[in-house]
Amino acid sequence: MRKSVLKKVAVIGAGVSGLSIARMLADKEMEVVVFEKETSPGGLIRCERVDGVLYHCVGGHVFNSRERLVLDWFWRIFDKNSFNQCIRNAVVMLEDGSKINYPIENHLYQLPESIRSAVIDDLIQIASNGYPSVENFADFLRHRFGETLYKLYFCPYNQKIWRRSLTDVPLSWLEGKLPMPTAKEILMANIMKEREQKMVHSSFYYPKQNGSQYIADRLASSLNVIYNTRVERITRENDKWCINDELFDAVIFCGNIKELPEMLKLDNLDISDVKLLQAHGTTSVLCEVPPSDYSWVYMPSSQYESHRIICTGNFSESNAPSGMSTATLEFTNPLSKEEILAQLDKLPVSVRYISHRYTHYTYPVQTNETSKIISAVKDKMKPLNMYLLGRFAEWEYYNMDAAISAAMKLASNF
Numbered sequence: 001m002r003k004s005v006l007k008k009v010a011v012i013g014a015g016v017s018g019l020s021i022a023r024m025l026a027d028k029e030m031e032v033v034v035f036e037k038e039t040s041p042g043g044l045i046r047c048e049r050v051d052g053v054l055y056h057c058v059g060g061h062v063f064n065s066r067e068r069l070v071l072d073w074f075w076r077i078f079d080k081n082s083f084n085q086c087i088r089n090a091v092v093m094l095e096d097g098s099k100i101n102y103p104i105e106n107h108l109y110q111l112p113e114s115i116r117s118a119v120i121d122d123l124i125q126i127a128s129n130g131y132p133s134v135e136n137f138a139d140f141l142r143h144r145f146g147e148t149l150y151k152l153y154f155c156p157y158n159q160k161i162w163r164r165s166l167t168d169v170p171l172s173w174l175e176g177k178l179p180m181p182t183a184k185e186i187l188m189a190n191i192m193k194e195r196e197q198k199m200v201h202s203s204f205y206y207p208k209q210n211g212s213q214y215i216a217d218r219l220a221s222s223l224n225v226i227y228n229t230r231v232e233r234i235t236r237e238n239d240k241w242c243i244n245d246e247l248f249d250a251v252i253f254c255g256n257i258k259e260l261p262e263m264l265k266l267d268n269l270d271i272s273d274v275k276l277l278q279a280h281g282t283t284s285v286l287c288e289v290p291p292s293d294y295s296w297v298y299m300p301s302s303q304y305e306s307h308r309i310i311c312t313g314n315f316s317e318s319n320a321p322s323g324m325s326t327a328t329l330e331f332t333n334p335l336s337k338e339e340i341l342a343q344l345d346k347l348p349v350s351v352r353y354i355s356h357r358y359t360h361y362t363y364p365v366q367t368n369e370t371s372k373i374i375s376a377v378k379d380k381m382k383p384l385n386m387y388l389l390g391r392f393a394e395w396e397y398y399n400m401d402a403a404i405s406a407a408m409k410l411a412s413n414f
């Protein structure tokens with residue numbers, strides 16, 4: 001193992017990114033101090049118990065990866081016996097309440113005849129026209145799945161999340177994150193009644209106890225994490241960084257990059273462009289729901305403001321008291337309790353509200369400028385031994401495994 005000349009490193013943020021890189025650097029025998037503003041680790045994967053029910057404060061987090069190195073690293077820390085291994089059972093709920101298995105394009109035979117026939121016409125046309133090069137998300141979806149599925153599901157569902165025209169979402173951002181089946185593959189999947197396999201979470205691991213908080217707690221164990229400490233100011237002293245009177249050779253920033261200019265205020269360092277970065281928040285509503293065997297329910301219909309239900313209660317028996325089914329509903333905007341109750345009343349099933357929370361930064365929005373802004377900041381910070389890592393440090397649409405993978409790449413440079 002190569003020994004780094006950087007001996008003492010500060011990591012800001014005890015989310016998955018910060019905890020992962022901290023462990024990787026500690027394994028290289030570096031002294032690592034993690035600063036976390038909250039009282040517990042986890043960031044977006046944090047969970048609490050409300051009335052005995054496990055509540056994912058944001059969404060509902062499950063783990064898997066397509067990267068062998070990430071899986072190897074993860075399973076060196078965790079025992080597979082502490083996780084349930086689940087096959088994803090997701091459905092798309094249409095306007096009339098009917099449910100089509102996910103992904104919708106593989107289950108055309110479950111659609112009403114008139115819609116199915118229109119989709120097949122679209123796919124035949126796509127097969128004969130080929131796939132033109134496209135630059136935005138809307139054109140990608142239209143040319144890949146056809147106009148009928150675009151209008152029925154892809155457009156309304158994604159617009160609920162992104163709250164903007166999909167023509168304004170650059171495709172470069174979604175590279176490697178989207179399935180790209182050909183028309184022939186879609187038709188074959190229908191004939192062969194293929195199960196969903198291509199997405200990273202087609203099958204997933206979920207902790208038997210405490211949901212994703214278990215992952216955060218375990219990653220944080222053995223690390224020097226200073227909780228309840230929001231880093232507000234980072235200064236430069238003789239080629240070192242100073243945080244709360246302690247000197248560090250390097251800093252890995254895993255918080256929100258928009259806060260960095262205010263924290264640093266260094267002469268000759270202009271990173272004010274980060275103010276242009278945009279994001280969405282999420283209201284996560286914990287509910288008691290009727291029993292089902294679903295893992296996710298996607299809701300494209302404009303009748304409901306929520307875009308998906310994550311049936312977190314089905315992921316582990318310990319998530320709710322025996323006999324109770326629970327789930328998290330996601331909304332892309334802040335809602336009052338009254339507004340949430342009105343929304344729950346509209347659902348075709350009876351749902352009991354338990355708790356809710358709005359988290360301001362959950363989905364980084366990428367425009368054509370985003371990667372340029374982030375790269376420019378990285379280039380300015382690297383010679384000073386400050387590095388960016390994480391969903392809102394790099395403004396990347398990372399899942400946990402992508403955050404771990406990014407941590408591995410960064411750690412290999414130390």
Ligand SMILES: Cc1cc2nc3c(=O)[nH]c(=O)nc-3n(C[C@H](O)[C@H](O)[C@H](O)COP(=O)(O)OP(=O)(O)OC[C@H]3O[C@@H](n4cnc5c(N)ncnc54)[C@H](O)[C@@H]3O)c2cc1C
Nearest residue numbers: 013015016017037043044059062231255390391398399400
């Ligand atoms: C709705 C939703 C559902 C998701 N579902 C999944 C899923 O099922 N599976 C999956 O793999 N991924 C999922 N993800 C993605 C996953 O949440 C992220 O990839 C991961 O949690 C990002 O971790 P992070 O450490 O980069 O950022 P964060 O989790 O945001 O961590 C940042 C940490 O820094 C701390 N911090 C910030 N500023 C400061 C400061 N100044 N001083 C001290 N501390 C500070 C914060 O308190 C926080 O703990 C989902 C994301 C969302 C929004």
